[in-house]
Amino acid sequence: MIKIYNTLTRKKQEFKPQKNQEIKMYTCGVTVYDDCHIGHARSLYIFEVIRKYLKYRGFKVDFIRNITDIDDKIINKARQWSKDKNISLEEGFEEVRKTYIDSYYQDLESLKIPKADIEPKATENIPEMIKFAQGLIAKDIAYEKQGNVYFSVRKFKDYGKLSGKKIDDLLSSVRIEEDPLKEDPLDFALWKAAKENEPSWQSPWGKGRPGWHIECSVMSQKYLKTDTLDIHGGGRDLVFPHHENEIAQSEALTGKPFANFWIHHGLLTINGQKMAKSLGNFYTIKDVINKYPADILKIFYLQAHYSSPVDFSWEKMEEAKSAYERIYLLVNKLKKMSLPACETKIGGIEEIRAQFQESMDDDFNTPKALAVLFELVNMTNKLLETEDSQSEIKLGKIVNLMTVITDVFGFTFPEIDSGSMDNEKISELINLRLKLRKEKKFAEADKIRKELENKGVILEDTKDGTEWRRKL
Ligand SMILES: [Zn+2]
Structure with a gap:
């Protein structure tokens, strides 16, 4: 039984999709006006792990994530670009859109997160x-004013059910955009009349563009082919007003629940502070991926439960890197061995599989599930040291289980390319070093070790000789 914390009911609940084994899942995607930062990466990754795990548990998952490519922020940037580059606002808009959609797909690629x-x-x-x-409008829950269309919040009696906000407190508790055309300050725009030169589309109310909230309601229902989603996800900062408004407009239109489960992930801070360009602590995905392989960033995210806030620092990335190295080294070692396939269940290993599943079934508790993976790593390392007659069969089973877990976590264990030095040259230097050591020329031998290390090659002297690996 899978349990998920549902923001809507404020409870951890047994998860059941409407149709037996089929899940309709939607998450709010990026707004393409800038490079994605590592808070976006967390969102992209968390929902990928959830999707993968639900698949592992036998569900078919239809997963839609939108791209918001029309929005105030995009138009503002387009204005800037059109001025800077001396092009029309329309051309500027197309350039901003294209640039940051490309950037987003580059990020997905480098994070090794599928679309x-x-x-x-x-x-x-x-x-x-x-x-x-x-x-x-036909249901009289929205109205048009001078080319704008607004949703009448007070006509939707369940307004506030997701965020727990009371309608009468809203005026004093949240910042509300002032707009003299609204009948009630709480109302929000479904459609906005075009200002001069703005990108716009023809509508029954004149030229204009959609509001942000309506985009998600429409695209989720259209592409998942349903009025009621099984899972709707996003960041905690989207609960109000974005998701509250999605619920209001969708349920007002269809009369059916919009989403049965609402999953919200916690937000990311940097050294305890909000990430902001003005504070100089703003890290894009590209900034981090230039320094660390994606798998290491993934370990960092897995160490916190998705619903908790997470605090990023370079020290924590270094910790994640050492943790990752333990798995990486083992996986590479196992890759080189040819291990038998085996159908029988082996005690110890099956228990670890059960623990992994229990952790993930419990609201996707990745810190626990990650600890289970490390337990498996320790067990395997011990097994590699002993000469157990069953060890090959056991190792075969372990590789299976490790593949299951690391697939759910989306690790790719890339070959690390550390530049110009090829394998042949490395072997040559290692042999030379051994020769020097035999001749007791330790200082010279050590020079070679250092030279290799500078090229990203780490030597390890074992009882069977010198092994080497490339630095992550
Ligand atoms: Zn959305």
């Missing part, structure tokens, strides 16, 4: 958004 099944773009679904807003 969702479909990644729809807001600008490619405008007719559906118009229809959605028309439907709400």
Whole structure:
């Protein structure tokens, strides 16, 4: 039984999709006006682990993640670019969109996180958004004012059920965009009339563009082909108003629950501070991936439960790196061995599999599941040292289980390329070093070890000779 903490009910609940083994899952994707930062990476990764784990548990998962490619922030940047580059606002808009959609896909690639099944773009679904807003007007829960369409928050009686906010407290407790056209300050825009030169689309209310919230309602329901999603996910900062508004407009239109499970991940801070360009502590995915392979960043994320906040620091990345090295070395060692396949269940190993599953079934408790993986690593290292007659069969089983776990975690164990030195040259230097050591020329031998280390090659002297590996 899988249990998930549901923001909507504020409880850990048994997870069941509407259809037996089929899950309809949607998460809010990026807004393409800048390079993605490591908070985005956490979101992308967490939902990938959840998706992979649900697949491992036998579900078919339809997973949609949108791209918000029309939004105030994008238009602001387009204004800047059009000025700087002396191009039209429309051209600037296209350039901003294209640049940051490309950047996002580069990031996914370097993080080794697969795309969702479909990644729809807001600008490619405008007719559906118009229809959605028309439907709400027809139900008298939305109204048009001078080319804008607003949702009447007070007409949706369940408003606030996700965030726990009371409608009468909202005016004093949250910042509300002032807009004299709104009938009630709480109302939010489904459709915005175009300002001069802005990118816009023709609608029954004149030229304009969709509001942010309506994008997600429309794309999730359209591409998952359902009014009710099994899982809707996003960052904790999206609970209010974004997700609250998604619920209000979708349920007002269909009369059905919009999503049965709401999963929200905690946010990321840097050395205890909010990440901000003005504070100089803003790290893009590219900044981190230039320094560390994706697997190491993944270990860092797994060490915290998805719902908790997580604090990033370079020291923690170094810790994650040492932890990763233990798995990496073992995996490489096992790769070189040819191990028998075996059907029988072996005690100890099956228990570890059960522990992994228990941890992940319990609201995707990755810190526990990661600890289970390290337990498996320790057990395997011990086994490699003993000359147990069954050890090959056991190792075969261990490799199977390790593959299951590391697949769910999305580790890729890349070959590390540390530059110019090829294997032949390395062997040559190692042999020379051994020769020097035999001749007791230790200082010279040590020079070679240092030279190799500078090239990213680490030597380890074992009873069977000198082994080497490339530094991560
Ligand atoms: Zn959204």
